[in-house]
Amino acid sequence: MGLMLRKPEGTPGRSWPAIMIGLFVAFGGVLFGYDTGTIGGILAMPFWMKTFSTGHVNGDGLPDVSASESALIVSILSAGTFFGALAAAPIADKIGRRWGLIASTAIVFNLGVILQTAATKSPMFIAGRFFAGLGVGLISAMIPLYQSETAPKWIRGVIVGSYQLAITIGLLLASIVNNATQGRNDTGSYRIPIAVQFLWSLILVGGMLVLPETPRFMIKQGNLEGATKALAKIRRLAADDPAVLEEISEVQANHEYELSLGKSSYADCLKGNLLKRLLTGCALQGLQQLTGINFIFYYGTQFFKNSGFKDGFVISLITNCVNTASTLPGLYAIEKWGRRPVLFWGAVGMCVSQFIVAILGTTTTSQDVLGNIIVHNEAAQKAAIAFICIYIFFFAATWGPVAWVVTGEIFPLKVRAKSLSMTTATNWLLNWAIAYSTPYLVNWGPGNANLQSKIFFIWGSCCLVCIVFVYFMIYETKGLTLEQVDELYGEVSVARHSIGWVPTVTFREIQEGKGGEKVEHENVEKN
Numbered sequence: 001m002g003l004m005l006r007k008p009e010g011t012p013g014r015s016w017p018a019i020m021i022g023l024f025v026a027f028g029g030v031l032f033g034y035d036t037g038t039i040g041g042i043l044a045m046p047f048w049m050k051t052f053s054t055g056h057v058n059g060d061g062l063p064d065v066s067a068s069e070s071a072l073i074v075s076i077l078s079a080g081t082f083f084g085a086l087a088a089a090p091i092a093d094k095i096g097r098r099w100g101l102i103a104s105t106a107i108v109f110n111l112g113v114i115l116q117t118a119a120t121k122s123p124m125f126i127a128g129r130f131f132a133g134l135g136v137g138l139i140s141a142m143i144p145l146y147q148s149e150t151a152p153k154w155i156r157g158v159i160v161g162s163y164q165l166a167i168t169i170g171l172l173l174a175s176i177v178n179n180a181t182q183g184r185n186d187t188g189s190y191r192i193p194i195a196v197q198f199l200w201s202l203i204l205v206g207g208m209l210v211l212p213e214t215p216r217f218m219i220k221q222g223n224l225e226g227a228t229k230a231l232a233k234i235r236r237l238a239a240d241d242p243a244v245l246e247e248i249s250e251v252q253a254n255h256e257y258e259l260s261l262g263k264s265s266y267a268d269c270l271k272g273n274l275l276k277r278l279l280t281g282c283a284l285q286g287l288q289q290l291t292g293i294n295f296i297f298y299y300g301t302q303f304f305k306n307s308g309f310k311d312g313f314v315i316s317l318i319t320n321c322v323n324t325a326s327t328l329p330g331l332y333a334i335e336k337w338g339r340r341p342v343l344f345w346g347a348v349g350m351c352v353s354q355f356i357v358a359i360l361g362t363t364t365t366s367q368d369v370l371g372n373i374i375v376h377n378e379a380a381q382k383a384a385i386a387f388i389c390i391y392i393f394f395f396a397a398t399w400g401p402v403a404w405v406v407t408g409e410i411f412p413l414k415v416r417a418k419s420l421s422m423t424t425a426t427n428w429l430l431n432w433a434i435a436y437s438t439p440y441l442v443n444w445g446p447g448n449a450n451l452q453s454k455i456f457f458i459w460g461s462c463c464l465v466c467i468v469f470v471y472f473m474i475y476e477t478k479g480l481t482l483e484q485v486d487e488l489y490g491e492v493s494v495a496r497h498s499i500g501w502v503p504t505v506t507f508r509e510i511q512e513g514k515g516g517e518k519v520e521h522e523n524v525e526k527n
Contacts, residue, residue: 012243013235015152021234022151022159024207026166028101028143031109031200032136033170037320038193039074039129040298041178041313048190052122067439067448069122074298074439076126077133078432082425084108084137088145089421091138093220097146098213101139106205109135113197120187132197133428141424144408145417149214150234153481157334160408161401165331168324168396170200171297175320179313215248216413216482219255224248254483255413264414269422273489274415280473281407281423287466288403289430291350292459293395296388297323298435303442304385315385322389323396330397338478339406340470340499346398347466353391354460360384361453367444373452384453399466403427409477412486471496 042048046062053063065073084104092100112132119125144160151159177193184192212234218227228248232239235247258264269278295303296319304315333342364380365373375381411419441458444450451458475498477485484503492498 011152011154012241013237015155017236018150018152018234019155019159021211022147023162024211025101025143025146026159026162027200027207028105028139028204029163029166030170030173031105031197031204032140033167033172034174034197034200035077035132035136035170036167036294037171037174037297038178039077040316041175041182042190042193043070043073044313045178045182045189047185047187051120051187051190052125054122065122067443067445071436071439073122073126073129075432075436077129077136078428078435080112080130080133080135081137081140081428082432084134084139085141085421085425085428086137087134087421088138088141088424089417092142092145092217092417092421096213096217096221097142097149098208098211101142101146102205102208104135104138104142105201105208107135108138110198110201111135113194113201116194117191137424137428140428141417141421144404144424145420146214148408148482149216149416153484154479155335156409157339157402157405157478158331160405161327161331161334163404164396164401165324165327168320168327168400172317172320172324175313175317179317182313216251216255219248219251220413224252227251250481250483251413254486258412258414264418266418269415269419274412274419277410277489278419278422280475281410281419282426283469283473284403284406285423285427286430287462287469288399289427289434290459290462291347291395291399291466292354292434292456292462293392293400294431294434295438295455295459296392298438318385319389319392322392323400326393326396327400330401333397334402334405335478338476338499339402340474340476340495342398343402343406343470343474344467346394346402347463347470349394350391350399351460351463351467353387353394354456354463356387357384357391358453358456358460360387361456365453367450367452406474406477409480409482409485410475410489413482476501 043065049058049062049064052065054065054069056064056066056069058064088100088104091103095103109132112128112130112135115128115131116125117128119128143163147160147163148156173196174193177196181189181192183189212230213226215227215231215234218224218230228239228244231248232241232244235241235244237244268274330342360380361384364377365375367373407420407423438455440447441449441451442455444452473495475485475488475492475495477488477498480488480503487503488498488501492501
């Protein structure tokens with residue numbers, strides 16, 4: 001279990017229940033990925049273009065939406081997800097991680113799907129995209145929260161990283177369904193891919209109804225008995241087993257220590273090393289988007305068709321297959337080699353691949369007076385596609401899953417939901433900016449930058465920033481409990497010094513007065 005990662009000897013209880021729970025909850029990523037992946041193909045469907053056109057005619061002389069309308073339709077989802085991610089914290093802290101996921105999916109997300117399925121005009125379609133995005137934003141912040149609070153420490157990275165695997169599966173499923181329906185000359189061409197999302201939401205809601213609430217949330221609510229029962233169920237141990245009581249005692253001691261510093265508020269996220277963690281998480285999620293991955297999945301079909309490839313749908317399907325398959329070795333690498341090296345070398349690989357794609361595309365193509373791409377070297381174009389696939393491999397194996405893993409484990413319990421909602425909102429804010437600006441940056445025509453393949457120079461430069469960021473800001477947290485990660489940030493002020501750090505005291509010992517002044521958290525940072 002766990003991609004050949006073995007449970008450490010002497011670890012009490014069974015790990016498979018927690019692993020299966022975490023992997024099932026990751027299914028919410030299918031909603032995220034599928035919703036993201038459908039729109040690129042839908043925008044290129046002839047019947048959808050004719051139905052939703054407001055009079056604009058594209059370069060092929062066909063009715064279509066304009067660049068500004070396309071930007072709004074794509075980016076409005078990200079606007080909804082931004083607000084959904086921010087709203088996730090108060091909802092998750094008020095009604096719980098479990099019921100928060102159920103309500104976000106069954107009510108908010110499904111409302112968006114209903115509106116999109118029923119729409120025949122842009123305003124209703126756009127409204128549906130917004131509400132679906134609101135639901136996805138809520139879900140995208142709550143899933144890593146739920147996973148990180150239930151997973152055993154030795155495989156937490158794999159479990160939280162599986163959320164990214166589910167996203168890639170959603171993207172792949174969207175590509176398959178789009179490819180199957182894009183030739184239909186009726187509303188089924190776009191309504192079928194949209195309506196399929198009801199199935200994904202039904203699966204997630206049905207499963208969450210039988211899964212337990214996280215023990216850490218119950219501790220936060222003062223429900224010690226409920227937390228003990230939930231942990232015992234997850235670990236498959238008796239509620240009075242010493243291992244269960246010890247883990248609950250440590251979580252409770254950590255929470256009481258945090259409460260002794262004052263009640264939690266958003267202002268606490270901006271103090272001491274909590275601010276450092278928040279900036280790390282927000283920058284990590286923002287840079288994940290600035291690697292340019294969603295350029296491929298939002299506009300890949302159109303970009304490939306505009307770049308001279310005959311069947312953009314097929315190439316989009318290929319890139320989605322690469323994305324899904326490449327996530328699997330990444331889940332292994334997270335716990336085998338750690339967070340820092342995986343992120344660092346992933347950024348290096350993406351950077352090199354992006355610059356090669358940019359150079360090949362810029363030097364082997366040109367445009368006619370109508371903006372149509374003229375390919376001068378077909379072999380170079382095929383090589384560019386190959387390096388796009390290599391770039392996707394590096395992203396899917398590194399920055400895709402690890403960004404969610406790191407942000408899910410670096411915050412203490414009292415501000416975890418608040419901080420995670422802000423880091424996730426940052427992801428969606430950059431997602432929106434990229435989705436909205438890309439048509440203007442890439443496309444030909446008045447008011448557009450017409451960068452075409454030159455856009456990869458921008459993404460490659462952002463990957464250079466990623467390399468520097470990882471070296472100076474990312475702590476190594478492999479193999480630590482969430483409470484030990486809190487201790488790590490209290491003791492170690494330089495990220496690269498976190499490698500090899502070993503905890504020597506528990507919060508229960510601190511509470512009992514045995515730890516001295518070893519751990520200094522939110523109010524003090526050691527030099």
